[in-house]
Amino acid sequence: MLDKTYDAHAVEEKRYRMWEDAGAFRCDPKSSASPYTIMMPPPNVTGSLHMGHALTFTLQDVLIRYFRMTGRDTLWQPGTDHAGIATQMVVERNLAAEGKTRHDLGREAFVDTVWEWKAHSGGTIQNQLRRLGSSPDWPRERFTMDDGLSRAVVKVFVQLHKQGLMYRDKRLVNWDPKLHTAISDLEVEQRPTDGQMWYFRYPVQGEPDRFVVVGTTRPETMLGDTGVAVHPEDERYTDLVGKTVILPIVDRPIPVVADEYADPEKGSGAVKITPAHDFNDFEVGRRCGLEMINVLDRDARLNENAPAEFQGMDRFDARARIVERMEALGLLEKIEPNPMTVPYGDRSGVVIEPWLTDQWFVDAAELAKAPIKAVEEGRTRFVPAHWSNVFFEWMRNIQPWCVSRQIWWGHRIPAWYGPDGTIFVEETEAEAQAAARTHYGADVALERDADVLDTWFSSALWPFSTLGWPDETPELARYYPGNVLVTGFDIIFFWVARMMMFGHHFMGDVPFRDVYIHALVRDEKGQKMSKSKGNVIDPLDLSEQYGTDALRFTLTAMAAQGRDIKMSESRVQGYRNFATKLWNAARFCQMNGCAASPDFDPAGVTSTLNRWIVARAAATAGTVGAAIEAYRFNEAAQALYQFTWNTFCDWFLEFAKPVFNGDDAAAAAETRATAAWVLDLILVTLHPVMPYVTEELWQSLAETRDTPLIRARWPDRPGLVAPDAEAEMDWLVGLITALRSVRAEMNVPPAARLAILVKDASDTTRARLATHRDLVGTLARVDAIDHVTEAPASGSAQIVVDEATVILPLADVIDLDAERARLSRDVAKQDGEIAKLAKKLANEGFLAKAPAEVVAENRERLADLEATRDRLKEALARIG
RNA sequence: GGGCGCGUAGCUCAGCGGGAGAGCACUCGCUUCACACGCGAGGGGUCGCUGGUUCAAUCCCAGCCGCGCCCA
Numbered sequence: 001m002l003d004k005t006y007d008a009h010a011v012e013e014k015r016y017r018m019w020e021d022a023g024a025f026r027c028d029p030k031s032s033a034s035p036y037t038i039m040m041p042p043p044n045v046t047g048s049l050h051m052g053h054a055l056t057f058t059l060q061d062v063l064i065r066y067f068r069m070t071g072r073d074t075l076w077q078p079g080t081d082h083a084g085i086a087t088q089m090v091v092e093r094n095l096a097a098e099g100k101t102r103h104d105l106g107r108e109a110f111v112d113t114v115w116e117w118k119a120h121s122g123g124t125i126q127n128q129l130r131r132l133g134s135s136p137d138w139p140r141e142r143f144t145m146d147d148g149l150s151r152a153v154v155k156v157f158v159q160l161h162k163q164g165l166m167y168r169d170k171r172l173v174n175w176d177p178k179l180h181t182a183i184s185d186l187e188v189e190q191r192p193t194d195g196q197m198w199y200f201r202y203p204v205q206g207e208p209d210r211f212v213v214v215g216t217t218r219p220e221t222m223l224g225d226t227g228v229a230v231h232p233e234d235e236r237y238t239d240l241v242g243k244t245v246i247l248p249i250v251d252r253p254i255p256v257v258a259d260e261y262a263d264p265e266k267g268s269g270a271v272k273i274t275p276a277h278d279f280n281d282f283e284v285g286r287r288c289g290l291e292m293i294n295v296l297d298r299d300a301r302l303n304e305n306a307p308a309e310f311q312g313m314d315r316f317d318a319r320a321r322i323v324e325r326m327e328a329l330g331l332l333e334k335i336e337p338n339p340m341t342v343p344y345g346d347r348s349g350v351v352i353e354p355w356l357t358d359q360w361f362v363d364a365a366e367l368a369k370a371p372i373k374a375v376e377e378g379r380t381r382f383v384p385a386h387w388s389n390v391f392f393e394w395m396r397n398i399q400p401w402c403v404s405r406q407i408w409w410g411h412r413i414p415a416w417y418g419p420d421g422t423i424f425v426e427e428t429e430a431e432a433q434a435a436a437r438t439h440y441g442a443d444v445a446l447e448r449d450a451d452v453l454d455t456w457f458s459s460a461l462w463p464f465s466t467l468g469w470p471d472e473t474p475e476l477a478r479y480y481p482g483n484v485l486v487t488g489f490d491i492i493f494f495w496v497a498r499m500m501m502f503g504h505h506f507m508g509d510v511p512f513r514d515v516y517i518h519a520l521v522r523d524e525k526g527q528k529m530s531k532s533k534g535n536v537i538d539p540l541d542l543s544e545q546y547g548t549d550a551l552r553f554t555l556t557a558m559a560a561q562g563r564d565i566k567m568s569e570s571r572v573q574g575y576r577n578f579a580t581k582l583w584n585a586a587r588f589c590q591m592n593g594c595a596a597s598p599d600f601d602p603a604g605v606t607s608t609l610n611r612w613i614v615a616r617a618a619a620t621a622g623t624v625g626a627a628i629e630a631y632r633f634n635e636a637a638q639a640l641y642q643f644t645w646n647t648f649c650d651w652f653l654e655f656a657k658p659v660f661n662g663d664d665a666a667a668a669a670e671t672r673a674t675a676a677w678v679l680d681l682i683l684v685t686l687h688p689v690m691p692y693v694t695e696e697l698w699q700s701l702a703e704t705r706d707t708p709l710i711r712a713r714w715p716d717r718p719g720l721v722a723p724d725a726e727a728e729m730d731w732l733v734g735l736i737t738a739l740r741s742v743r744a745e746m747n748v749p750p751a752a753r754l755a756i757l758v759k760d761a762s763d764t765t766r767a768r769l770a771t772h773r774d775l776v777g778t779l780a781r782v783d784a785i786d787h788v789t790e791a792p793a794s795g796s797a798q799i800v801v802d803e804a805t806v807i808l809p810l811a812d813v814i815d816l817d818a819e820r821a822r823l824s825r826d827v828a829k830q831d832g833e834i835a836k837l838a839k840k841l842a843n844e845g846f847l848a849k850a851p852a853e854v855v856a857e858n859r860e861r862l863a864d865l866e867a868t869r870d871r872l873k874e875a876l877a878r879i880g
Numbered sequence: 881g882g883g884c885g886c887g888u889a890g891c892u893c894a895g896c897g898g899g900a901g902a903g904c905a906c907u908c909g910c911u912u913c914a915c916a917c918g919c920g921a922g923g924g925g926u927c928g929c930u931g932g933u934u935c936a937a938u939c940c941c942a943g944c945c946g947c948g949c950c951c952a
Contacts, residue, residue, distance in 0.1 A: 002914090004914085004915080005915085005917075006917095190951085190952085341952085386884070386885085387884095389883085389884075390883090390884075390950075390951095393883075393950095393951080394951090489949090489950085490950095520949090546917095557903085558892085558893080560893075560894065564885095564886095564948085564949090566892065566893085568891090568892065568904085570891095570892085570903090570904055570905085571892075571903075571904075573904090573917075574903060574904065574917090575903095576917065577915095577917040577918090578917090579917090580915070580917050580918090581914095581915065581917080581918085583914090583915080584914040584915035584917095584918085585914065585915080586914085587914050587915080588914035588915080589914085590914090591914065592914090634893090634894070635894085638894075638902075638903095641902090641903090642902085649914090649915085650919090653914080654919095657913090737920095737921090740920060740921065741920095741921060741922085743920090743921085744908080744909070744920070744921040744922075745921075745922085747909085749909095750909070750910055750912080750920080751910090751912080778912090781912085833899080836899090837899085840898090840935090840936080843935060843936085844935080845934090845935030845936085846898095846935040846936070847935080848935070849934085849935045849936090850898075850935060850936075851898090854898055854936095857898085857899090858898080858899090861899070
């Protein structure tokens with residue numbers, strides 16, 4: 001016998017271990033089944049599970065478990081990425097606690113230390129995923145720094161280089177002066193700031209008392225100014241173009257150039273140009289042939305190119321000093337408040353400097369062409385579709401991707417430099433030496449590039465590197481491309497777009513057919529969860545408190561397309577209650593001897609009740625499957641919830657009680673078997689969302705099962721329909737509901753059993769009443785049902801059900817005024833509807849232009865309403 | 881400044897051209913032999929505002945107001 005409530009703690013660990021030990025999560029490359037692949041977005045190796053993970057992995061697991069049950073050969077590829085900067089920071093922080101820096105250890109020893117850290121602390125999230133019930137193919141787990149994946153990285157780098165798509169260039173990059181590395185545009189956070197605009201006067205050479213006023217938000221960069229730009233059509237400055245101004249403090253003559261970047265509407269219309277410290281200025285400098293003078297060092301202090309008094313000074317101290325000096329020189333025109341955005345490093349939290357350095361770049365614009373085409377042609381489909389616009393916007397304006405990072409933890413760039421700086425990019429040092437020998441005609445000492453690659457470079461290879469590429473493995477042939485990538489919108493650029501670029505380039509096909517973009521999980525008030533706000537809800541706490549299935553059901557039910565999820569504990573609690581409800585329904589079935597039989601044929605049931613529930617069950621399975629396949633997770637959850645609770649528990653099981661206790665042994669047996677079959681169907685269809693409670697019930701309810709539930713087959717019975725049974729049961733439900741309603745309203749004591757009279761019943765209604773006499777009796781507490789032609793004059797409550805009027809003699813309890821009020825209110829309600837419909841049907845435009853079936857439907861509805869209204873009026877007349 | 885999304889019951893949200901829905905909360909009743917994490921019955925909404933298209937608009941279009949996000 002099952003316990004009275006479901007104990008998630010006792011079940012989850014046991015069931016998970018059973019699945020994993022049995023190899024239930026594995027793909028089967030030799031299978032003849034059609035494959036279904038999801039590449040798990042590899043979480044950061046330093047990470048631990050947060051609510052966003054819980055959502056994304058729950059949805060992926062729902063898909064995987066569903067398709068596994070439909071008979072597909074599923075591969076859910078798990079793994080983690082090495083998170084270059086984040087991981088290095090964690091290990092450096094540990095070293096700092098011992099008073100050491102990575103430089104004390106040296107590169108090799110430091111990298112060894114990181115590997116040790118990973119061995120001890122790196123597996124957190126994998127175990128948390130297990131607690132979430134995720135069913136990826138664990139034995140195939142990969143890490144972006146694995147030998148195989150590293151080999152793929154080197155191969156890709158070398159090939160791109162040989163194809164001219166990977167190159168070294170001196171360009172401005174986003175420099176993090178704290179971490180001492182370049183970072184990508186995407187790792188820069190633009191923070192709104194109340195800045196200032198300083199207006200400086202630059203003297204025009206050879207024209208005493210003439211000045212050009214330029215505005216700047218970063219005065220310290222003026223030391224690197226190499227020009228002043230004005231708009232070519234700005235008449236105020238036409239005569240100045242080609243002349244020279246003297247850069248104050250530095251006393252450097254710099255040219256005035258014409259360039260459309262200068263906005264005549266903004267400030268003075270003239271703008272100082274610092275090509276080595278501003279992305280826009282860099283472009284202007286290129287166009288106008290201006291010199292590039294780098295005045296900052298790697299710490300963002302002023303360097304040797306600045307005047308002596310500034311050298312070694314911090315950028316912000318220098319800013320204050322510059323302003324002072326300009327003011328002293330009488331060259332500070334004015335200062336205005338200026339709302340602006342300032343770039344910060346998302347890891348370091350310091351202001352990022354555009355800085356001129358030598359870095360490796362990928363020609364992203366070229367690689368973006370094929371993915372753009374793929375999305376345009378629908379070979380990769382975004383769901384919801386509007387995300388494709390975001391994708392296009394970024395891909396069509398893409399900048400060269402800076403992939404080198406000045407850190408130690410990561411894939412070291414396979415480039416070697418000869419004594420004269422010639423670059424040899426090869427897969428191994430030996431090959432680089434050979435290439436150098438060919439180039440120089442002799443052996444020379446080579447120095448390897450010190451930098452490593454951006455972590456996202458290796459993540460971009462994930463859909464094929466995890467399958468064995470560059471080797472041509474059977475897995476690669478079978479599981480690439482994947483079916484769907486499930487992720488949040490925040491990594492469309494970081495990761496999705498880059499996988500598409502490399503997937504196309506190296507595999508010649510899209511990496512996945514669908515990209516399902518889900519919502520962000522927020523707190524109850526709709527705020528983004530963050531550690532600093534202290535509003536983080538730990539999914540594992542919820543899982544601990546309410547059970548993993550409740551958490552998973554909540555996330556699934558709330559995953560409506562296009563809307564963020566506001567996580568609320570009361571919802572989780574509600575779905576915990578749902579799990580308990582299911583548990584108790586199963587317990588009831590067990591207590592009543594409802595045993596699943598392999599011989600049971602749902603198409604062969606005879607009673608209306610059983611034909612009805614079988615049809616509804618089959619329809620629900622269809623709805624749920626279709627919803628999951630369309631990524632409409634909330635609809636799947638809703639259909640499951642409604643069928644299980646509101647159809648199966650509230651009605652079917654209640655109807656079954658009198659059958660079980662009745663005299664008709666054959667009907668009882670059929671109903672027992674049907675109940676068992678429907679319960680099994682509920683367990684199967686609910687399993688992708690609530691794997692634990694369903695598996696536990698599946699194994700507890702029957703002595704032997706051919707397979708664990710995780711490997712059971714999804715029901716596919718589209719032929720199980722019974723419209724006549726559904727109509728009959730809908731009528732019965734309506735009758736019982738109406739009886740209960742009038743009893744409650746008339747304050748009939750709940751325990752009191754009534755005899756009812758039925759007037760004007762059709763043959764159909766008479767037959768239905770005869771069939772379901774016991775069910776009405778039990779559920780509406782009715783003792784006797786008699787047909788009459790004349791209603792008793794008074795002392796009754798009356799309800800209208802279709803053509804029939806049901807009379808409840810309530811001589812002892814009836815409050816005639818209350819009954820009159822109730823009937824009058826019903827009449828008024830019908831009249832309101834009738835008026836609306838009559839108006840619509842009187843409209844000639846409607847009759848002429850609306851589809852015939854809509855007109856007919858409205859006519860029918862009107863007739864029904866009028867008939868009901870008339871019977872209600874008669875009932876009202878009877879009580880006077 | 882550009883783009884995207886969202887304003888539906890007290891709260892959280894589905895629905896999205898032809899009869900306003902769910903969960904939670906609320907009210908009333910119930911020791912009904914699976915379940916009080918329950919059962920039964922209820923109350924509650926000019927579907928942000930203004931126009932337009934249409935026989936018909938919560939749904940489509942335009943503008944406005946409010947909120948959020950992304951990009952500059």
